[in-house]
Amino acid sequence: MSGSSKEIEEGLTLAPKFDRDGLVTVVATDSASGDLLMVAHMNAEALARTVETGEAWYYSRSRKALWKKGESSGHVQRVVEMRVDCDQDAVWIKVEQEGPGACHTGRRSCFYRAIPLGQKDNVKLEFRDAGKTFDPGQVYDKK
Amino acid sequence: MSGSSKEIEEGLTLAPKFDRDGLVTVVATDSASGDLLMVAHMNAEALARTVETGEAWYYSRSRKALWKKGESSGHVQRVVEMRVDCDQDAVWIKVEQEGPGACHTGRRSCFYRAIPLGQKDNVKLEFRDAGKTFDPGQVYDKK
Numbered sequence: 483m484s485g486s487s488k489e490i491e492e493g494l495t496l497a498p499k500f501d502r503d504g505l506v507t508v509v510a511t512d513s514a515s516g517d518l519l520m521v522a523h524m525n526a527e528a529l530a531r532t533v534e535t536g537e538a539w540y541y542s543r544s545r546k547a548l549w550k551k552g553e554s555s556g557h558v559q560r561v562v563e564m565r566v567d568c569d570q571d572a573v574w575i576k577v578e579q580e581g582p583g584a585c586h587t588g589r590r591s592c593f594y595r596a597i598p599l600g601q602k603d604n605v606k607l608e609f610r611d612a613g614k615t616f617d618p619g620q621v622y623d624k625k
Numbered sequence: 626m627s628g629s630s631k632e633i634e635e636g637l638t639l640a641p642k643f644d645r646d647g648l649v650t651v652v653a654t655d656s657a658s659g660d661l662l663m664v665a666h667m668n669a670e671a672l673a674r675t676v677e678t679g680e681a682w683y684y685s686r687s688r689k690a691l692w693k694k695g696e697s698s699g700h701v702q703r704v705v706e707m708r709v710d711c712d713q714d715a716v717w718i719k720v721e722q723e724g725p726g727a728c729h730t731g732r733r734s735c736f737y738r739a740i741p742l743g744q745k746d747n748v749k750l751e752f753r754d755a756g757k758t759f760d761p762g763q764v765y766d767k768k
Contacts, residue, residue: 491730509661518717536742561742573740587711594708595709596708605638607709608637610708
């Protein structure tokens with residue numbers, strides 16, 4: 483559909499490989515710190531809007547809806563750079579994260595727990611950079 | 626199945642939310658530069674082996690097989706830190722990438738093309754950090 487593997491990998495035409503739900507995976511990192519903020523998904527419409535506007539739009543699988551990051555929280559993501567991977571099924575956006583955080587739990591990043599290595603069963607997580615930077619109840623209910 | 630949303634988000638029990646194919650999304654970044662190297666998937670077995678051994682194992686959706694990163698190329702990824710996200714359907718590994726690169730196209734990272742912002746139709750990509758660091762033909766066929 484989107485051309486040969488060679489074209490997809492080495493060409494300069496954007497030909498996203500959407501999965502059977504019409505989505506690509508998106509990785510958002512903080513353009514200043516380089517930290518991973520969140521992993522989410524875009525459908526064709528979210529991808530097109532992000533490219534056109536330079537602000538991050540996603541597709542929520544749980545809510546089955548297009549959403550603009552920050553539409554309820556005000557925590558907009560301005561895209562500084564956008565990249566696509568070799569087989570065009572994943573997108574990387576480096577963003578300026580407006581406001582105190584990207585995670586709906588009230589933290590800067592969604593990745594606030596470490597999985598310690600070397601464990602075999604009943605793996606226990608450890609909090610890492612897990613302090614809350616905002617109150618999600620206040621941010622998401624204030625409308 | 627894996628407990629309440631509160632337990633999944635705020636608890637310290639690893640309870641991965643595998644998708645209908647039994648996979649979680651994995652983001653691998655370079656522990657030194659912070660750059661995004663690749664996005665891939667793990668099934669339960671790949672996740673368990675990665676946690677236990679500290680080296681990255683994945684599940685290939687195209688080959689429908691468990692694979693250890695570097696098993697044919699020698700480009701092993703040693704995990705420096707492993708994290709899980711709020712809803713436990715994505716994993717972040719910071720890795721020391723053995724050898725010249727992580728991408729099967731012969732580059733350090735899979736994200737070697739930028740999507741310039743502001744475009745509306747027929748989006749054209751631009752190469753970015755796209756120099757090849759190894760010859761994939763030589764690396765993957767040498768066995």
